[in-house]
Amino acid sequence: MSSQTTPTETSSLLPGHRSQPEGEDGHGKATHSESNLRTRGIVWGALTILLFAGLVLFVGFQHVLEDRFYPLFGLLPKDPILAALAIMEKAPVIDGHIDLPFLTRLRFANNASAIDMESRMPGHVDIPRLRQGKVGGFFWSVYMDCLAPGKEDRDFLTPNWSVRDTLEQIDIARLLMKKYPETFHFATGSDDIKFAIQHGKIASLMGVEGGHQLGNSLAVLRQYHALGVRYVTLTHTCHNAFADSCGFEPGMIPRHHGLSSLGRTLIEEMNRLGVLIDLSHTSDATAAQALNYSKAPVIWSHSSARAVHDVPRNVPDNVLRLIGTKEGQKDAVVMVNFAPFFVAEPGQANVQAVADHVEHIAAIAGKQHVGIGSDYDGIDSVPVGLEDVSKYPALIAELYKRGWNKYELAGLAGANLLRVFQGAEKISRELQAAGQQPAYDLYRKRKDIPRMEL
Ligand SMILES: [Zn+2]
Numbered sequence: 001m002s003s004q005t006t007p008t009e010t011s012s013l014l015p016g017h018r019s020q021p022e023g024e025d026g027h028g029k030a031t032h033s034e035s036n037l038r039t040r041g042i043v044w045g046a047l048t049i050l051l052f053a054g055l056v057l058f059v060g061f062q063h064v065l066e067d068r069f070y071p072l073f074g075l076l077p078k079d080p081i082l083a084a085l086a087i088m089e090k091a092p093v094i095d096g097h098i099d100l101p102f103l104t105r106l107r108f109a110n111n112a113s114a115i116d117m118e119s120r121m122p123g124h125v126d127i128p129r130l131r132q133g134k135v136g137g138f139f140w141s142v143y144m145d146c147l148a149p150g151k152e153d154r155d156f157l158t159p160n161w162s163v164r165d166t167l168e169q170i171d172i173a174r175l176l177m178k179k180y181p182e183t184f185h186f187a188t189g190s191d192d193i194k195f196a197i198q199h200g201k202i203a204s205l206m207g208v209e210g211g212h213q214l215g216n217s218l219a220v221l222r223q224y225h226a227l228g229v230r231y232v233t234l235t236h237t238c239h240n241a242f243a244d245s246c247g248f249e250p251g252m253i254p255r256h257h258g259l260s261s262l263g264r265t266l267i268e269e270m271n272r273l274g275v276l277i278d279l280s281h282t283s284d285a286t287a288a289q290a291l292n293y294s295k296a297p298v299i300w301s302h303s304s305a306r307a308v309h310d311v312p313r314n315v316p317d318n319v320l321r322l323i324g325t326k327e328g329q330k331d332a333v334v335m336v337n338f339a340p341f342f343v344a345e346p347g348q349a350n351v352q353a354v355a356d357h358v359e360h361i362a363a364i365a366g367k368q369h370v371g372i373g374s375d376y377d378g379i380d381s382v383p384v385g386l387e388d389v390s391k392y393p394a395l396i397a398e399l400y401k402r403g404w405n406k407y408e409l410a411g412l413a414g415a416n417l418l419r420v421f422q423g424a425e426k427i428s429r430e431l432q433a434a435g436q437q438p439a440y441d442l443y444r445k446r447k448d449i450p451r452m453e454l
Contacts, residue, residue: 076406080397085134087406087413092136092197093392094414096335096371097207097280097302099141099378100125101169104176110168112175117183124376124388127183130202132390136414137193137203139231139301140177141378142169146212146238154255155445156216156241163215166208170227177204188228189274190422207278207301210236211243211266216443218269230421231276231301234263234286241443242266243290244283246312258285262443264293269439271296274428276421279303280337280373284316291322296427297331297420302373304337304357305364313342315361323365331423333416334361335373340381351385355398358412367408371417 076083101110103123108114117127144165152158177184185196187203196203206229214220214232221232235245239255242263246252256263267290270277277298279287291298306314315334323332336357340349343357361370376382376389385394396409404412411419442449 076400080400081393083400083406084393084396084409087400087409088134088393088396091410091413091415092134093138093372094136094193094203094417095138095376095389095392096299096333096373096417097141097209097337097378098125098138098374098376098389099143100176100376101140101173102143103377104172105169110172112172112179115176115179117176117180124374124382127180129388129390130183133388133392135202135389135392136197137187137205139205139207140173141209141301142166142173142206142229143209143236143378144169144213146210146236149238152238156212156239157445157447162213163220166213166224167227170206170224170229173204173206174228186228188230190418190425193418193421205230207231207233207276209233209278209301210238210281211240211263212236212238214240214242214266216241216262216446218266218439218441221266221269221275222273222438225273225275229275231278231299232266232270233278233280233301234259234266234282234290236281241445243286245281245286246283248312250312252283252312254283254285258283258289259293262441263290265439265441267294268436270294271424271427272431272436272438274425276424279315281313284319287315287319288322291319291330291332294330295431296424297333299332299371299417299420300334300373302337302339302375303334304342304354305334305360307364308353308357308360309342309344311342313337314357317364320361320364323369331369331420332365333369333371333420334365335371335417336361338374338376338383338386339379340383343383349381349383351383351391351394351398354383354386354395355402358395358399359402367404368411368416368419370412371414372412 076086100123104110104115107122120126144162146152147158147160174186177186183202184204185192185201187193187196187205193203208224208229208231211232211234234243237245237248239245241260243259244254244256267277271294277290277294277296278301279290279298280300280303282290300315304314306316320334322329325331336354338354343349344353358370372392372395382388385391396413399409399412
């Protein structure tokens with residue numbers, strides 16, 4: 001049966017075989033045609049296999065293929081981390097607050113030659129991890145702590161080393177920037193930030209974390225500015241001659257009920273110089289008054305949302321509502337702090353919880369008014385998934401998953417801070433063009449300057 005059926009089956013697979021004429025020519029033609037058909041069969045077979053293999057590849061590795069080819073069409077990969085990395089390639093992170101200089105003071109006694117930032121550093125920051133995390137810039141916090149509680153007198157006149165120590169912190173920050181010129185680009189303006197990012201470097205700015213570091217003196221502010229400082233946090237955890245702090249625990253008793261009159265003069269001088277007013281650590285009254293009084297946009301260099309986690313260091317909704325571009329509002333950026341104590345209940349701080357703070361600030365103030373101020377190297381624990389500077393893409397990816405588009409994510413990463421900084425620079429240029437003079441006010445409680453009667 002098989003011997004009889006085989007030719008039939010063969011011929012049926014080759015339609016037209018039996019219709020071919022007999023004879024030499026006919027036979028020749030038939031052989032040629034047979035080979036043609038065979039070739040065609042092989043080609044079609046191969047094509048079918050290829051098509052099938054293509055389909056399997058497309059279905060099985062759809063995400064991989066999309067992720068490989070989407071950037072060619074200006075689209076983002078589906079994979080959230082790849083999407084975050086693609087966005088951050090163009091819009092890297094500009095972190096509002098990193099305590100690297102304080103870590104180097106505590107761990108290396110500010111000896112720049114003993115510090116190797118190209119290897120693993122003891123804290124959350126070193127060059128390999130900054131690169132991995134797509135960092136385009138950060139404010140190096142040149143911080144010194146408040147006097148111990150009870151050491152400061154009511155008028156903030158207790159002699160101390162705050163100004164010397166701040167100068168030492170500026171010194172170590174500048175020394176480290178100079179030690180790694182291929183990585184860090186000293187930045188004092190928004191153009192410097194853009195230049196650094198365009199040249200693949202990390203814009204390195206400086207911020208003084210507390211009015212107590214000014215020694216009650218506007219002249220010291222001007223000298224910090226001359227050394228490159230571009231923000232001053234009005235208070236740290238202590239009140240000072242300029243403004244009230246929120247402290248650390250609830251229940252801080254106010255001293256000025258917001259800004260003092262010297263504090264308002266400080267704001268005028270910061271506006272004139274183009275030094276950003278940083279409202280992290282301030283009391284709610286200080287924040288609301290400063291936001292209202294400043295002509296320039298302001299920042300919270302490292303603060304989260306109180307409605308998400310109720311601690312005094314986070315920004316309440318009534319203050320967030322003062323941020324914006326409408327009547328009675330001011331442009332600002334709240335740069336979300338990663339410190340677990342400010343993010344969530346013990347053990348609950350993770351990428352999602354930090355993203356909740358970002359989304360709450362965005363919901364009240366707008367997506368253009370939120371940024372990143374990790375507090376890395378200044379915190380002793382970290383949220384799960386945001387362990388160090390290499391992990392910023394995880395936060396961007398989390399918000400990408402929640403539907404933020406690339407422009408909104410670029411804003412969060414750094415562009416919102418850049419806009420606010422440019423706004424402050426514009427106000428500074430305008431005030432100086434209008435002839436505003438430096439403020440010469442002295443703290444009226446100072447007794448050390450002789451006042452000669454002329
Ligand atoms: Zn702080």
